[in-house]
Amino acid sequence: MVKRDNAADLMGLLSNGDRDLAAMWVAEVAGSLGSRVGSAELDRELRELYEALVQALRQGAVDVHSEEMSEVRALLAELSRNRARQGFSPSETAISVFALKRVLEPMLENGSADEIPAYLRLARILDGLGLFTIETYTRTRDELITAQAEQLLELSTPVVRLWDGVIAVPLVGTLDSARTQVVMEKLLQALVDTGSEQAIIDITGVPAVDTQVAQHLLKTIVAARLMGAECTVSGISPQIAQTIVALGIEFDGIVTKASLADALKLALRRSGVDMVAHTGTRR
Amino acid sequence: MTAPWTVDEEPRVHPVARSGDLVHVRQVIRVLAQRCGLSLVDQTKLITAASELARNALIYGGGGTVRAGLVEANGRRGVAAVFEDSGPGISDVGQAMTDGWTSGSGLGLGLSGARRLVDDFELSTVPGEGTAVTIVKWAR
Amino acid sequence: MSERIPILRIGDTLLVSVQTDLEDQTVLNLQEDLADQIVARSAQGVIIDISALEIVDSFVGRMLATIAAISRMLDARTVVVGMRPAVAITLVELGLSLGGVSTALDLEKGLAKLSRPTSSAPQ
Structure with a gap:
């Protein structure tokens, strides 16, 4: 071989x-x-x-x-x-x-x-x-x-313009500390970029919040106020309301509304826009 | 006080002897924060914390020094700064770290506020000898 | 040797635009100058534009609150305009909420705020 x-x-x-x-x-x-x-x-x-x-x-x-x-x-x-x-x-x-x-x-x-x-x-x-x-x-x-x-972090936090001078962030899904911080920064920057004095944070799609997240939301609202804008929180579920109260988080002085529609109505009133239904128009 | 873990060069020592030095300290920290790649918000937090601590060293410690440089640990980069003075020291650290407590005429937010603005915060003080505060802000 | 920040007047409003990182003494000078000017020019409003400021620490924050309180006592309203998002986040974290200081997004909105009647109801 x-x-x-x-x-x-x-x-x-x-x-x-x-x-x-x-x-x-x-x-x-x-x-x-x-x-x-x-x-x-x-x-x-x-x-x-x-x-x-x-x-x-x-x-x-x-x-x-x-x-x-x-x-x-x-x-x-x-x-x-x-x-x-x-x-x-x-x-x-x-x-x-x-x-x-x-x-x-x-x-x-x-x-x-x-x-x-x-x-x-x-x-x-x-x-x-x-x-x-x-x-x-x-x-x-x-x-x-x-x-x-x-990408999720980016995708999940769109800031949308609802009206001249009114912006909103519809939050969906579980909020953690990191994501809430991203939202906070994006929302505040959007206030400057769009010149909006009214912001709505809608948490209809958020199943639960913990102390940290609630604190971050609170800080966002105070920071917006420092910049000269007002925030409304809408869509707080019964569970989240219970959590916030049970955790003893001070939500005093924060304006909350049941729905995004109510929050928008308030934001428009605050920015001096009157909504008038024309008589005879079908609703 | 051990020097923080410097990356590429010895940390520089900057005097805090008069109120004009605070502006210089803020600039030094800003340059480091930008070199380290901190986000805009983190830069702002770090510079603000440095400003508070440098002012503390000046007002309560009768002046001192700031050593600042880049650090690295666990694959992350950060900016570290040590604020030292040889003033009267702090007799009750717990009290000094409480929001709203002040031995001077400030708002009492310097120490406690600065701690919230950075990632690592270490305070060592000997009554009668002085105070050293080390802070680190890590890049995310 | 310390600088003084110029105070401009538009109608019965005083306008201060802070352009650079401030030395403590400059901050104290501004506080003094504004109090003098409010009285000397019988101003109704004060606008402090801090849009160029990258840092507001507790010292500057306290100055803003003090100026607002002083001018209130002298029957003038103060609006702080143009605070950057990063600065606002930092101030909140620091524990400073500037209660009693009114704010606006920019100079234009600040002027609009001053021209509204004191009652907070919009228009």
Whole structure:
């Protein structure tokens, strides 16, 4: 038996005869992913990866961290990131790599005993690539979560103009200290930007408040007053009213209204706007 | 008092000997806050706290120094400042930290208010020897 | 050597625009000058524009409250205009709510506030 070098062994496996391993790989992965990735896209992704892998092995790559693997790593990272963004699970992402092992398995049965060590070595390399995939996947998901949390903070606190000189923040969802602080700053800046002297903080969509949040709201209202604007809080639910009283938070001097409509009416009256229903007009 | 954990350079020492120095202290802190990347609101809070503490050192401590610099811990950057005086010290710290209590003619908001404006606040005082207040504001 | 902030007059209103970070002595001078001017020019209102101020600490805050109290005693109304959001948030956190000081978003709204009759009912 002639001693062959590692690279040739591995190459031998991957370029086994006339069988289109890449095509079999694509078929295997497509079967496990269903129709959620376009078949043309999958075909392109995996064939590129396959080419790069063969190339890397030919150059003597021994594991995932080899210099020669940089192209493979770049392609895999791209693939993992895409899967993570498209909402695939980590297993569904890693299967793209591991499926190649399964494709190679049947060839062992027909091949010679020499091929077994080569297969095991290749399997180890593929395991490394699989782990690399999962790491990239996790990192991408973490980035996504961080980005979404920031977007949520931005999205969830729109300041809307209801009338000339009247702005409102409709708050929806659970308020925490950080979010309330963002709202506070945005609302106060909006007073300056729009030249509004009336602001309405509508908490109809807020299920509960704690002491800190209530304090932040209170501070916002006092800060607005320092700047020369008046705030009204509307949409306080019975539960929140009970909490505020039970917590002993001083809400004295804060104007509250049951609904946003009532608060708007008050804000308009305060800014000197009269609403008159014309007689004879249908209501 | 141990010096705070400075990032890139030794903290500079600035005198607080007359009321004109307060303006200088506020400018120094503002530059540091901007270099540290604090948000506008956090910058304002920090500078205001520094102004209160520097004025305390001047009025109650008969003058002193401010050491200020950038700090880093747990992957976050911040601005730290130490206000030192060799005045009479504070005999009842609990009382001095209460809103509205003052031994002078101020509003009594200096110490307690400054503490609310920063993230870390540490006061050490020896009656008859002086007072040191260390504050840190971390970038979010 | 300490600076004095110019006090302008428009009709029976005195206008002070604070442009820079203030030394304590300048603040005290302003307080004195305003009291003198209110009487000398029999002013009805005082507007203090702090829109250029990046910092209002308890010393300046107290000056604003004192000026408001003094002018009230001299039968003039004081409106502080243009406080920045960051300054307002900081003052609240500091524990200073400037009770008794009336405020407005900008100079124009401040003048409008002064021209309204004293009873707080709008128009």
